[in-house]
């Protein structure tokens with residue numbers, strides 16, 4: 680595994696995930712209000728050992744090669760992983776995913792988290808552009824793209840944990856758009 684950096688923002692530490700994080704990840708992730716916005720590939724009801732199996736079989740084997748996952752830890756609660764940001768080299772079509780435990784929504788934590796990770800993707804991982812996706816109707820996720828310089832490309836049919844979601848929005852963030860956005864912030 681290649682070494683993945685830890686990032687520090689005003690309020691957060693972004694630390695590459697490890698098996699030590701399974702319990703707190705599970706505590707904040709296994710909640711229908713979080714999961715319903717995710718791809719229908721995510722099982723619901725979520726299996727009891729689902730997070731441990733996901734770490735061992737999906738998340739950790741490619742970590743640092745063509746997948747990168749950071750656990751979000753508040754500086755005032757550094758032992759808690761309260762959310763996660765993932766990048767994938769080979770998009771499906773998106774190259775980034777994220778979630779945050781419900782009680783932490785609405786404080787700007789995800790906007791704060793994605794900034795150093797976008798810097799790293801463009802400056803160190805060699806991405807020239809990143810594709811993002813969210814369910815049409817997932818306003819919180821959409822806002823993060825809008826606020827950070829991404830452009831809406833298209834809307835296509837897609838399946839989510841919540842069957843009321845039937846389409847997703849595909850967004851693009853280019854390296855040059857990110858550079859322009861960063862100079863303004």
Ligand SMILES: CC(C)(COP(=O)(O)OP(=O)(O)OC[C@H]1O[C@@H](n2cnc3c(N)ncnc32)[C@H](O)[C@@H]1OP(=O)(O)O)[C@@H](O)C(=O)NCCC(=O)NCCS
Nearest residue numbers: 713716777778779784785786787788789790813819820822
């Ligand atoms: C999508 C999700 C990660 C958003 O997280 P979040 O931390 O609440 O999002 P933000 O960082 O943009 O913060 C949201 C609000 O916090 C408020 N806020 C408070 N303090 C703030 C600060 N210091 N900086 C920025 N925003 C702040 C703002 O009002 C902001 O709303 P606005 O963008 O309309 O102005 C979260 O809702 C989530 O995990 N949802 C379920 C899973 C999911 O949808 N994942 C994505 C699938 S595509």
